[in-house]
Amino acid sequence: MIHHIYEHYHMHVKELIPLGPYKSFWIRNKIYVLVPIGEMEEEVLVEMKKLSDYMNQQGDITVATFVPTIHGYYVSEIEEQNYCLLKGMRTLERHAMSLGSELSIFHKRGAFFPEEIEQLSRIGEWKALWEKRLDQLEKFWQSQVMNHPSDVFDQLFIESFPYYLGVAENAIQYVVDTEMDDTPQLTDAATICQERFTPLLWHQTKRLKLPFDWVYDHPSRDIAEWIRHMTIEKKKDWEQTIVQFVTDYERNYSLSSFGWRLLFARLLFPLHYFETVERYYQTGNEEQKSIYRDRLEAILHDVNRSEQFMKHFYGSLRLPVDKLGIRKLDWLS
Known part of the structure; x- marks a missing residue:
């Protein structure tokens, strides 16, 4: 080489x-x-x-x-x-x-890019992308139900999917309501984001940022995906770490009520569930299947805690939801 x-x-x-x-x-x-x-x-x-x-x-x-x-x-x-x-x-x-400060400065710079971006743009596309993914998995679920499988993963998937179908539909509706009820501000401009921002992404390349990780999207994408990763990993003091990360971010680049609602919708969409199921059925490797089986069991075991996290999400960040006009979800109340 x-x-x-x-x-x-x-x-x-x-x-x-x-x-x-x-x-x-x-x-x-x-x-x-x-x-x-x-x-x-x-x-x-x-x-x-x-x-x-x-x-x-x-x-x-x-x-x-x-x-x-x-x-x-x-x-x-x-x-x-x-x-x-x-x-x-x-x-x-x-x-x-700090990572929160670094991300906000990165977003702030990226928001002023003067040309149009087409290939990498995901701005305004969440609803359509999520609906497509949901439809595909629902069709697959229906075919699995008809087959009456005995495999442990198949049964877990068949039993759990209706719940996650409902959660995904709620996330999609939350995006629709946000776009209808709220007005984007200057900080809602599209910027350079990562396809999937986690605490490991910049760390593994010693803070060097590679454009191959990038998409052009709403800044809430990166914050939501970082928080999602933290809630799944649940390392020591993870809740306090999330609050600190968001506080550091907001010092340079504050989210509007529109941005907070998009962030909430993205966190609500059960991406980790979808990916685990999709990857299990896509792989032929038994070792990988075992990993995804364990992961699905962990996700299902964590349902109540996940609901509690989303229920108290705005409160944990001390957001004045009434002042911002942010609607809470009835089923999480």
Whole structure:
């Protein structure tokens, strides 16, 4: 692989070092990361490059930018796989800002991107995407019911799906009501978000931000997914950690009532349940199936606690729901 890097980029690489799931190398004060991109479409890559260049130009040196080959291309074929090479600065390792503050500054910068984004845009699409996913799983559930399976996972899925169907429909309706009843503010502008923001995402790459993790969406997406991860992991003092994260975020970039309602809807949508069921049926690996079986059992065991968390969510963050005109869900009261 080192030979191929020289061939494509004329860079003398001594060794490749793991960086999260990627391979990386250092040249002077810069880190270079090789990212396998599979069959990613050119239009998607173009938007990622535009966004990463923009963020870098705005002063965010934690964002990695694309490196062209010696022939001026941004994709290289190495050992029959397509790769992009990205570079970042060494100063990342001395980063001391809290994650909530860092995310809010990132969102604030990203919200001023001047061009239109199409391929990476998910803004306003949650309802349609969730409905499609729900319809697909409901059809599959109906077919499973007809088959009368005896497998433990099948039975757990058959028994639990009607409840999660109801929860998902509530989340979808909450988005609909928010869009009808509330008015987006300046902080509701689309910005650069991560496909799935967790406490591990930036940590695994030592705070280097890779555009391959990005989508263009409402900022509440990242906060909701980070909180979701915390509620599933439930590490020591996780509830206090959530409050601190949100407090740090809001110091730089406050959510409007519209944003808070979208965040609540996204948290309410049972993404972890959907993913666990979908992945169980997609894999042929028995070891993986066992992991997903345990995960589903844990999710179902946690239903009451999850309901309690959502019931007290606004209160735990001390949000003035009456002043903001935020509606609570009757079935959670």
